[in-house]
Amino acid sequence: xxxxxxxxxxxxxxxxxxxxxxxxxxxxxxxxxxxxxxxxxxxxxxxxxxxxxxxxxxxxxxxxxxxxxxxxxxxxxxxxxxxxxxxxxxxxxxxxxxxxxxxxxxxxxxxxxxxxxxxxxxxxxxxxxxxxxxxxxxxxxxxxxxxxxxxxxxxxxxxxxxxxxxxxxxxxxxxxxxxxxxxxxxxxxxxxxxxxxxxxxxxxxxxxxxxxxxxxxxxxxxxxxxxxxxxxxxxxxxxxxxxxxxxxxxxxxxxxxxxxxxxxxxxxxxxxxxxxxxxxxxxxxxxxxxxxxxxxxxxxxxxxxxxxxxxxxxxxxxxxxxxxxxxxxxxxxxxxxxxxxxxxxxxxxxxxxxxxxxxxxxxxxxxxxxxxxxxxxxxxxxxxxxxxxxxxxxxxxxxxxxxxxxxxxxxxxxxxxxxxxxxxxxxxxxxxxxxxxxxxxxxxxxxxxxxxxxxxxxxxxxxxxxxxxxxxxxxxxxxxxxxxxxxxxxxxxxxxxxxxxxxxxxxxxxxxxxxxxxxxxxxxxxxxxxxxxxxxxxxxxxxxxxxxxxxxxxxxxxxxxxxxxxxxxxxxxxxxxxxxxxxxxxxxxxxxxxxxxxxxxxxxxxxxxxxxxxxxxxxxxxxx
Amino acid sequence: xxxxxxxxxxxxxxxxxxxxxxxxxxxxxxxxxxxxxxxxxxxxxxxxxxxxxxxxxxxxxxxxxxxxxxxxxxxxxxxxxxxxxxxxxxxxxxxxxxxxxxxxxxxxxxxxxxxxxxxxxxxxxxxxxxxxxxxxxxxxxxxxxxxxxxxxxxxxxxxxxxxxxxxxxxxxxxxxxxxxxxxxxxxxxxxxxxxxxxxxxxxxxxxxxxxxxxxxxxxxxxxxxxxxxxxxxxxxxxxxxxxxxxxxxxxxxxxxxxxxxxxxxxxxxxxxxxxxxxxxxxxxxxxxxxxxxxxxxxxxxxxxxxxxxxxxxxxxxxxxxxxxxxxxxxxxxxxxxxxxxxxxxxxxxxxx
Ligand code: SF4
Numbered sequence: 001x002x003x004x005x006x007x008x009x010x011x012x013x014x015x016x017x018x019x020x021x022x023x024x025x026x027x028x029x030x031x032x033x034x035x036x037x038x039x040x041x042x043x044x045x046x047x048x049x050x051x052x053x054x055x056x057x058x059x060x061x062x063x064x065x066x067x068x069x070x071x072x073x074x075x076x077x078x079x080x081x082x083x084x085x086x087x088x089x090x091x092x093x094x095x096x097x098x099x100x101x102x103x104x105x106x107x108x109x110x111x112x113x114x115x116x117x118x119x120x121x122x123x124x125x126x127x128x129x130x131x132x133x134x135x136x137x138x139x140x141x142x143x144x145x146x147x148x149x150x151x152x153x154x155x156x157x158x159x160x161x162x163x164x165x166x167x168x169x170x171x172x173x174x175x176x177x178x179x180x181x182x183x184x185x186x187x188x189x190x191x192x193x194x195x196x197x198x199x200x201x202x203x204x205x206x207x208x209x210x211x212x213x214x215x216x217x218x219x220x221x222x223x224x225x226x227x228x229x230x231x232x233x234x235x236x237x238x239x240x241x242x243x244x245x246x247x248x249x250x251x252x253x254x255x256x257x258x259x260x261x262x263x264x265x266x267x268x269x270x271x272x273x274x275x276x277x278x279x280x281x282x283x284x285x286x287x288x289x290x291x292x293x294x295x296x297x298x299x300x301x302x303x304x305x306x307x308x309x310x311x312x313x314x315x316x317x318x319x320x321x322x323x324x325x326x327x328x329x330x331x332x333x334x335x336x337x338x339x340x341x342x343x344x345x346x347x348x349x350x351x352x353x354x355x356x357x358x359x360x361x362x363x364x365x366x367x368x369x370x371x372x373x374x375x376x377x378x379x380x381x382x383x384x385x386x387x388x389x390x391x392x393x394x395x396x397x398x399x400x401x402x403x404x405x406x407x408x409x410x411x412x413x414x415x416x417x418x419x420x421x422x423x424x425x426x427x428x429x430x431x432x433x434x435x436x437x438x439x440x441x442x443x444x445x446x447x448x449x450x451x452x453x454x455x456x457x458x459x460x461x462x463x464x465x466x467x468x469x470x471x472x473x474x475x476x477x478x479x480x481x482x483x484x485x486x487x488x489x490x491x492x493x494x495x496x497x498x499x500x501x502x503x504x505x506x507x508x509x510x511x512x513x514x515x516x517x518x519x520x521x522x523x524x525x526x527x528x529x530x531x532x533x534x535x536x537x538x539x540x541x542x543x544x545x546x547x548x549x550x551x552x553x554x555x556x557x558x559x560x561x562x563x564x565x566x567x568x569x570x571x572x573x574x575x576x577x578x579x580x581x582x583x584x585x586x587x588x589x590x591x592x593x594x595x596x597x598x599x600x601x602x603x604x605x606x607x608x609x610x611x612x613x614x615x616x617x618x619x620x621x622x623x624x
Numbered sequence: 625x626x627x628x629x630x631x632x633x634x635x636x637x638x639x640x641x642x643x644x645x646x647x648x649x650x651x652x653x654x655x656x657x658x659x660x661x662x663x664x665x666x667x668x669x670x671x672x673x674x675x676x677x678x679x680x681x682x683x684x685x686x687x688x689x690x691x692x693x694x695x696x697x698x699x700x701x702x703x704x705x706x707x708x709x710x711x712x713x714x715x716x717x718x719x720x721x722x723x724x725x726x727x728x729x730x731x732x733x734x735x736x737x738x739x740x741x742x743x744x745x746x747x748x749x750x751x752x753x754x755x756x757x758x759x760x761x762x763x764x765x766x767x768x769x770x771x772x773x774x775x776x777x778x779x780x781x782x783x784x785x786x787x788x789x790x791x792x793x794x795x796x797x798x799x800x801x802x803x804x805x806x807x808x809x810x811x812x813x814x815x816x817x818x819x820x821x822x823x824x825x826x827x828x829x830x831x832x833x834x835x836x837x838x839x840x841x842x843x844x845x846x847x848x849x850x851x852x853x854x855x856x857x858x859x860x861x862x863x864x865x866x867x868x869x870x871x872x873x874x875x876x877x878x879x880x881x882x883x884x885x886x887x888x889x890x891x892x893x894x895x896x897x898x899x900x901x902x903x904x905x906x907x908x909x910x911x912x913x914x915x916x917x918x919x920x921x922x923x924x925x926x927x928x929x930x931x932x933x934x935x936x937x938x939x940x941x942x943x944x945x946x947x948x949x950x951x952x953x954x955x956x957x958x959x960x961x962x963x964x965x966x967x968x969x970x971x972x973x974x975x976x
Contacts, residue, residue, distance in 0.1 A: 042972055187970070236976045240968050250966060257962050262951075264726050266718075283965065284954035289725060289947055294751035298718035301711075301748070305691070305722025308709060309730070313722065331712050421971065424963045464707035464723075464730055465642075467686045472655070472702050474710025475694075484657065485702065 010225045011182075016075035017229055018083030019177065021170075022100045023092030023113075024061055025054050025068040028170040033070025035174055035191060039183040041241050041418055044231030045074040048532065049416045050082035050605070055355050062121050067099040076230040080382075080539075081532035082415060084607035090173055092116065092147070095125045101137075110140045111176070113169065115148035143222060147172050147213075154212035155205050164202070168209035175213025182228050185214065235420055242419040244383035244412035245272070248342060249279035251390025252314055253286045258391070259398060259430035261312040262287040266302030268295055268321065271354040272410045273344035276316040296324035300341065304328055307337045308473075310434060310463035312394065316342040319361045320351065322368065322405075329403050330369045333499060335473045336450075336459045338397035340390075345409040347603045356603025357410035359528050360579035365405040366557060366586070372496045374503035376400070377556040379407040381531035384419035386412060389554065391428060396506055398432050401458045407556070409578075411529040411605045435460035435469060441481075447471055450483035457502035459483075508555040510562040515549035516542065522619050523570035525595070527553040527583055530576060530606055537611030546619045556583070559590065567593045574598060574618050576611055634939060637758065637834045640728045641687050648679035655705040666817035666843035667697055667764065674762075675704070677824045681731075681831060688731045691720040693740035696771050697764035697843070700735040714745025717752040720759050725944045731831070734761040739769050742778040742798050749838075750807035755943035756835040760827075763800060763840045768849035780849075781925050801920040801935055804838040805913065811837035812916065813934040814923075817844060818857050822868065822932055829934050835942045842930075855927050867894075867922065869933030874905040875919075885922065892918045894929060910937040 019036065023029045030051055040047050052069045059066035073083035088109040091097040093116035104110060117132055131137055132144055147169045154172075155165040171192070178185055189207050196203035217223050242250075256263035267277050269292065281290040289306075293299040300315040307313030317325065322343050332339045345361045347353025365377050376396045380389035386408055393406040439460065440446040447469040450459050462469040471483060479486035480494055513523075514535070526534040531552050538550045551566060553559070567573055567587065574596045575584040581597035588595055598614050600606060653675040661667045678688065688706040692698035694713035701708025707730075711719050716734045724732045741749045741763050752759065768786070769775040775788040779800065783792040804812045811833040815823035823841065830837035842853045855861045863879045875885040876897055884897040884905040892906060909915055916936035923931045 038970060041970070044972065044974065234974045236974050238967070238971050238973045240966075240971045253965065254962060257960065262726065264722055266722055284951045285958040286960045286962070286965070287951060287955070289951055291722070291725060291947070293718065293721075294747055297715060298721070298748050298751065301715045301718025302722030302725070305719035305724075306726040307722075308719070309723045309726040311722075311726040327712050328715065335709070421966050424966070464689045464727065465684075465687050467684070470655075470686055470705055470707055472657075472704075472708040472710065474692075474701070474708075475712050476710065 009223065011228055012225055013228050013230070015077060015229065016073065016079065017088065017181065017227065018071065018073045018086045019088045019090070020069055020071045020086035020100060020103070021090045021173065022067060022069035022096035023170070024095065025059060025066050026061060027068070027092045029068045029070050029092070032170045032174050033072055035188050036177060036183070037072050037241060037416065038187055038191070039178060039185075040072065040074040041239070042184055042187050045076065045229055046078045046232035046234055046418060047072060047074040048079055048082040049073070050411065051414050053355050055353075062093055062095055062116070062124050064095050064099055064125055067095050069096070069100060074229055076232050078232060078234060080535040081605070081608055084609050088177075090177065092170070092173070094121050094127055097131065098125050098127065104140060106139045108140050109143070110137060111143045111145060111173070113147040113173070114144045115146050145176070145216070150212060150216060151209045154208055158201065158205055158208065160201065160205050165205060168206050171206045171209040172213035172216070175210040176217050179214040179217035180223065180226050182226060185210070234418065237420045239418045239420055241416050242384050242387075243414055243416040244380065244386045244408055245275035245344065245414070246279055247384055247386035247419065248390050248406075248408060249276050251387040252280060252340070252394070253283050253288060254387070254427055255391050255394035255430055256286060256288060256312055258427050259312060259394065259432055261310070261432065262289065263314060264303060264306030264311045265290045265314045265316065266293055266299040266306065267291070267316045268293055268299045270296075270318045270321050272346055272413045273316045273318050273321075273342065275413070276342060276344070296321040297328060300325040300328040300339075304332050304337060304339055307339050308335070308464070310461070312340070312398070313338065314340045314342065316344070318344050318346045318354075319348045319364065322361060322364055326369045329375060330371065330373050331475050332403035333369070333373045333375060334475050334478070336401045338401055338461070339403040340393050340397050340406060341403055342406045342408065344413045345407060347601070353603045355410065357529065357605060358578050358601060358603060359407070359409050359530070360582065360601065361407060362527070362556060362579065362582040363585070365407055372500060374500050375403050375405050375557065376503055376506050377405045377407060379528040379554060379556055380412060381528060381552055381554065383412045383415050383417050387419070391430070392554070395428060395430055398430055399458065400456055400502055400506055401461060402503065407528060409529045432461065434466065435462035436466060438468060448481045448483060449473060450478050451481045452498070457498060457505060504558050506558055508558060508560050511551050511553065511560045511566060513549050513551055513566055514538065515547070517547050520547040520549035521571045521622055522547070522615065523549045523551060523567065523573045524615060525551045525553065525567075525573060525575045525583070525587065526577070527556055530578065533606035533608045533611050534576060536608035537615055540608060540612040541615045541619065544616065546616060548615050548619055553583070556586070564591045567591050571622060572596065572618050574615065576606060576614065578606070635834050635945070637760075637830070637832045637837070638681065638683065638731055639834065641731045642684045642729060643682045644684045645682070648682070648685070650676040650679060652685065653678050653705050655703050657702045659703050660699065661696060662847050664846040665696070666766065666845065667700070669817045669820070670762070670764065670823070670841055670843060671700065671703055673820050673823050674827065677827050680828070683731055687729055688733070689723060690733045690735055691716045691723065692735040693745055694771070695737040695740045695769075696845070697735055697737045698740060714740055714743070715748060716740070717745065717748040717759065717761065721752055721755070721757045721943070724757050724759055725947050728944065728948060732759050734759050736761065736763055738763065738765045738767060738777045738779040738800070742800060742803070750803070753804055753807040753809040753836045753838060756810050756940050758834055758942045758944050759836050760830045761836065761838045763838060764843040765800060765840050766843045766845040766849055767852050768845050770845050770848055774848035797925055799920060799923065799925070800840045801923065802917065805917050805920055805936060809838050809936065810835040810938045810940045811934070812936045813837070814840045814842070814930075814932050816842045816853060816856055816932060819932070826934060829937065833937055834945075835940060853927065856930055865927060865929055867929055867931045869908045869919070869931060869935065871908055871910045871934065871937070874902070874907050876905060890918070892922050894922070910934050913938070
């Protein structure tokens with residue numbers, strides 16, 4: 001359905017749009033994308049975003065490695081992913097065009113900043129001719145806009161130098177897109193004035209450029225259509241936009257508040273986890289201490305030392321850091337102290353793909369230590385879910401006195417989505433009780449640091465400074481109950497089994513099966529950040545009239561109690577993962593289920609479309 | 625005011641640690657665990673010295689923590705009736721750092737050896753010293769790996785023939801005092817296991833120092849490196865070799881003070897006292913970093929001279945005090961309002 005507005009532009013209603021802003025890393029594409037996201041959020045759309053940064057900090061200007069992009073999916077219904085492919089591509093230079101045009105479907109809208117298409121820039125990225133002048137882009141709706149020239153023109157009166165004026169061209173692009181999609185503009189103007197409060201002339205220039213982009217759309221004939229995406233019907237409440245790393249950090253702050261413990265983050269900078277450190281370092285007023293150590297090992301060492309002293313010890317890292325921390329995780333297993341290890345996974349092995357995503361640390365989290373060294377594993381499924389996952393990891397660590405691995409990944413660390421902000425009063429109570437009295441059961445009046453709670457099998461947390469409970473712990477095997485060093489073979493066997501039983505006994509909620517019709521014969525099982533694409537794929541399959549059930553695991557160790565039963569109810573179980581089948585291996589071993597593994601390790605999230613095809617094939621391949 | 629001057633009052637090393645008026649004895653500090661070092665091991669002497677010395681601090685025993693790494697000496701915490709953690713190889717300073725940051729009411733001691741502190745844990749040691757965390761680090765130096773049965777260590781002399789180096793080791797050794805000073809340590813001392821008085825004196829000064837205190841203790845391993853420090857233990861040899869430091873006093877030594885330390889070029893040398901004028905004898909000043917380093921170089925691997933006592937004692941803000949001060953400042957400046965943190969600046973509301 002279309003309506004006409006005064007300018008003669010046709011307005012089309014859409015239920016969802018995916019826009020990708022792409023430019024040189026110096027072009028401010030992340031900021032542009034962020035602002036459009038805020039406009040969409042303020043308008044009430046559901047949304048999901050995915051930034052894509054160059055691996056180099058300052059790659060040479062105008063080159064393919066220097067391309068930075070930001071993809072945003074917004075809709076009038078609840079969406080699950082940042083979108084497979086853009087409907088609209090904004091390319092600020094030839095490199096951005098070349099790197100992204102392959103993802104634009106036929107008929108897609110392409111908006112190009114023509115000013116950068118000089119012979120020199122074209123040659124730099126290997127274009128023999130100018131694609132804007134030949135017919136190589138014939139399959140798309142191309143809008144050629146001299147964004148730099150128009151921006152400089154609009155800012156002429158400001159007296160700003162040409163170079164400074166030209167830098168505001170990203171706001172021109174934002175203004176144009178805001179016009180095309182009927183976005184509210186006040187928020188962006190306010191944002192720009194706040195951001196550049198100390199440089200009012202730059203603030204004004206950006207606002208002017210933004211308005212110039214808007215007016216350009218309004219006045220030129222070349223844009224015949226604008227689009228409306230109505231607000232989504234989301235659950236009632238107050239929302240904000242949040243990235244995974246911020247949500248993780250907030251989860252840790254909240255856990256400190258809800259447990260009443262000071263938080264000590266011992267860590268070392270590593271992509272893509274550093275933002276957790278950056279964020280937490282801002283919240284010292286919540287009794288949060290952040291310690292940037294000399295290396296990964298010292299980071300976790302300090303966290304464990306703080307836990308020993310009765311604080312909530314946390315360390316944050318990515319896969320290579322987990323490798324370095326393994327020995328200390330083992331010490332935490334042996335000393336049975338609470339500790340949260342955040343692993344924001346990235347492409348591996350070794351240094352691998354630091355800025356790209358992967359979920360290939362599952363087996364490292366599960367088994368990557370010497371000896372029998374069980375550790376609970378929790379994985380968030382989306383950016384905003386990182387908050388609840390962090391609280392859950394802390395709950396397990398404190399209740400069971402154990403290190404807990406929290407497996408996020410690059411896709412949700414930097415991606416963002418709306419978050420229904422919880423009421424603080426509704427957050428779980430994580431308060432702990434420290435040991436204060438001798439507890440020996442033999443009447444000796446001694447303190448036994450390894451006498452376990454019958455229900456949780458946790459040992460008492462007796463912090464230094466508690467009179468009468470002086471005791472020694474360490475990495476050597478402990479005698480059951482007394483905690484004295486013991487080399488007794490039978491005791492060792494017993495303690496190994498007790499530590500295992502403690503982790504296996506961790507209370508985790510049953511999995512919920514998403515099977516709207518209740519008639520599915522195929523079950524897709526995922527974990528972590530693939531929730532979005534799997535969920536979106538399942539919806540599409542159902543739209544085609546086929547049935548598929550979806551289970552998404554928050555707890556990888558221990559598995560939910562009902563998982564075996566759920567798996568056994570389906571004729572086919574398929575497990576898509578961004579690794580070579582690590583969860584599938586665990587499920588096969590644990591439940592003797594003939595799980596089908598679908599794997600991809602391209603450093604990118606799954607596309608809903610590819611999973612739709614995979615699931616459709618499995619469903620259609622079922623015997624009648 | 626410089627960036628690191630947080631205007632903190634000058635505190636003693638034990639400020640904030642609760643004390644007791646109840647009399648304490650050495651035996652109060654002995655745990656019920658049987659001590660399992662080899663007979664004749666220097667570790668026994670150090671353990672006894674520490675257990676005898678601690679009561680004089682008058683601290684509540686439960687507020688003392690010993691953290692160790694791996695190695696013979698790292699068994700130490702098991703024998704102390706205090707809190708203790710026998711951690712993993714080389715990492716004790718890191719673990720103790722987290723503990724010290726979280727708990728200003730604890731007196732935290734690290735027990736480590738030459739392999740633990742200088743080889744596998746070298747990185748943590750230097751960074752802990754640089755940060756000046758309020759920890760007392762006792763480095764038991766026996767110049768050998770004991771627990772793994774006799775391989776050369778980072779303080780073994782070059783050419784040392786051991787099980788792992790039948791043709792002689794190739795490594796040049798560390799001078800632990802020079803290393804610590806180079807790592808910006810605010811307190812560095814050295815003592816010999818057999819010298820109870822000298823050891824106790826250095827331990828006391830270390831305990832009273834606010835910040836990282838590194839105490840190197842020459843410790844004999846009778847099993848794998850017996851007699852490594854014997855020349856310092858035979859009375860007539862010791863007199864010629866050991867240079868004890870007393871802050872503010874001219875540095876002379878020998879049975880009747882017949883040797884003196886004087887300047888030479890950028891460093892120091894030993895001269896017969898009779899041949900130099902009294903004004904040329906160097907007066908020890910533990911606040912002078914240049915002197916401290918020069919003194920550390922006077923101690924040679926072959927022990928022809930060994931300087932003992934406190935090389936350096938300098939006042940500098942500690943990492944843990946500063947970290948806590950930042951948290952306290954933040955708390956005073958801004959209320960911990962979780963709901964407002966979670967909401968942030970931009971929210972929108974969906975109504976039914
Ligand atoms: S091996 Fe040497 S250092 Fe170790 S306990 Fe025996 S004597 Fe002491």
